[in-house]
Amino acid sequence: MPFPTNFQWGVATASYQIEGAPYMVGGGRSVWDMFCERPGAINDASNGDVACDHFNRYKEDSALMKELGIPNYRLSISWPRVMPEGVGAVDQKGLAFYDKLVDELLENGIQPHVTLFHWDLPYELYLKGGWLNRDSADWFADYSQIVVDKLSDRVASWMTLNEPQCFIGLGMQSALHAPGDRLNFKEVLLAGHHAMLAHGKAVQVIRARSAKPSRVGWAPVGAPSIPESNSQADIDAAREATFSTPGKTVWSNTWWHDPVFFGKYPDLEVEMFGSDCPVPKAGDMETICQPLDFYGANIYNGQTVRSNAASGEPESVPHHLGIGRTVYHWPVTPDALYWGPKFFYERYGKPIVITENGLGLSDWVALDGKVHDPQRIDFLSRYLGSLERAIDDGVEIDGYFQWSLMDNFEWYEGYRFRFGLVHVNYQTQERTPKDSAYWYRDVIKSNGASINR
Ligand code: GCO
Numbered sequence: 001m002p003f004p005t006n007f008q009w010g011v012a013t014a015s016y017q018i019e020g021a022p023y024m025v026g027g028g029r030s031v032w033d034m035f036c037e038r039p040g041a042i043n044d045a046s047n048g049d050v051a052c053d054h055f056n057r058y059k060e061d062s063a064l065m066k067e068l069g070i071p072n073y074r075l076s077i078s079w080p081r082v083m084p085e086g087v088g089a090v091d092q093k094g095l096a097f098y099d100k101l102v103d104e105l106l107e108n109g110i111q112p113h114v115t116l117f118h119w120d121l122p123y124e125l126y127l128k129g130g131w132l133n134r135d136s137a138d139w140f141a142d143y144s145q146i147v148v149d150k151l152s153d154r155v156a157s158w159m160t161l162n163e164p165q166c167f168i169g170l171g172m173q174s175a176l177h178a179p180g181d182r183l184n185f186k187e188v189l190l191a192g193h194h195a196m197l198a199h200g201k202a203v204q205v206i207r208a209r210s211a212k213p214s215r216v217g218w219a220p221v222g223a224p225s226i227p228e229s230n231s232q233a234d235i236d237a238a239r240e241a242t243f244s245t246p247g248k249t250v251w252s253n254t255w256w257h258d259p260v261f262f263g264k265y266p267d268l269e270v271e272m273f274g275s276d277c278p279v280p281k282a283g284d285m286e287t288i289c290q291p292l293d294f295y296g297a298n299i300y301n302g303q304t305v306r307s308n309a310a311s312g313e314p315e316s317v318p319h320h321l322g323i324g325r326t327v328y329h330w331p332v333t334p335d336a337l338y339w340g341p342k343f344f345y346e347r348y349g350k351p352i353v354i355t356e357n358g359l360g361l362s363d364w365v366a367l368d369g370k371v372h373d374p375q376r377i378d379f380l381s382r383y384l385g386s387l388e389r390a391i392d393d394g395v396e397i398d399g400y401f402q403w404s405l406m407d408n409f410e411w412y413e414g415y416r417f418r419f420g421l422v423h424v425n426y427q428t429q430e431r432t433p434k435d436s437a438y439w440y441r442d443v444i445k446s447n448g449a450s451i452n453r
Helices: 031-036 054-067 092-107 136-151 164-173 185-209 232-242 254-262 267-276 284-288 336-348 374-392 435-445
Strands: 008-012 072-076 111-117 157-162 215-219 225-227 295-298 303-307 314-316 352-357 397-403 422-424 431-433
Touching: 008 111, 008 352, 054 092, 054 431, 072 397, 092 111, 092 136, 111 136, 136 185, 157 164, 157 185, 164 185, 185 215, 185 254, 185 267, 185 284, 215 352, 225 232, 225 336, 232 303, 232 314, 232 336, 254 267, 254 284, 254 336, 295 336, 336 352, 336 374, 352 374, 374 397, 374 435
Parallel strands: 008 072, 008 397, 072 111, 111 157, 157 215, 215 295, 225 303, 295 352, 352 397
Antiparallel strands: 303 314, 422 431
């Protein structure tokens, strides 16, 4: 069996998407609370005020995870719930929520994997410039310390930031996500630099203050290119495309990972971005480049690439007509979970953890009271089959976190897209495990043997 015996099977969620907004129960507002008020920002005009009401239902949700045989749970902490102003005073009730949640998980035999930041930046810090303010790195380190001091006697697995490509790129360049700004590219890269500094400082805090040995990483977007064929030329072209950036954008693997793992911005991009590049202060790159225990990657799909017959340059191949697509219109490309881990492992040499993978559908409760989602089962079977192939080929892969435990607030799509293994009725908050939840329970129980290949 290629899945190692200690392979970490899990599911993932994020605070703003499931908990109900902190300010509803005494915490602070986040940029997402602000953004959801902007007319037209969210496609169904919803917000995270109630979401899955997980703040009040965490016991029931932990019990459900236990029932579904889920041994690992990736959750995120809401910064404004813990520190309403982002800095200074701690809301003890907010912090206590995570304390109780961690206890509850452990009592149910579930290991918590904690992400410190999954996009809900305190609104008060946004008023101070947010990630554009260089102090943001210290604000984040101080907040991280509060959380680490409280939870690290029980939490041994940490991720600093989730998908900087999204909260910087979608949030500050294209205005599709909170805070919904359109900054010039130089400012976008500067905010990104501060976010990386924040990451580095948080890693230092975790290392220095953890009550027990812990594993630390982060969870960026991992967008691989997939070779069109198994020819060496196509494989080389796909690798080259995976590690290059298509223009003035932060949709890049190397822009984020080279600083974090190698302590330097990638040469190609530095040349291409020119005077837009951040000018690191003395010591910045050392701070950013803290030793990590794994390479986290949220992988949903990939672009097919081939070597151009004439020039030998990588060229994108259009997806074939009628390719399977999720409700997001994301193409179904299982090979992303083979080539992504393979290329990332080759370049960075760290064990890989798939910190997110899954798909959005428009599931509903059928007349028989169940939720039938054969496409999710097929999708996950195919993707896990690819992951297994990568393991078989010698890529060290430590774990896999399915996105997501339950349907939730899908950012600018609101509640229209359902990513969960568990269906949520937002009128009654009733949870109904979908067919895929029971399927995944068997996958976990058999350590992958039950996957239909
Ligand atoms: C993401 C986010 C999740 C999304 C998921 C589906 O990492 O983009 O972590 O919050 O809900 O990816 O879009």
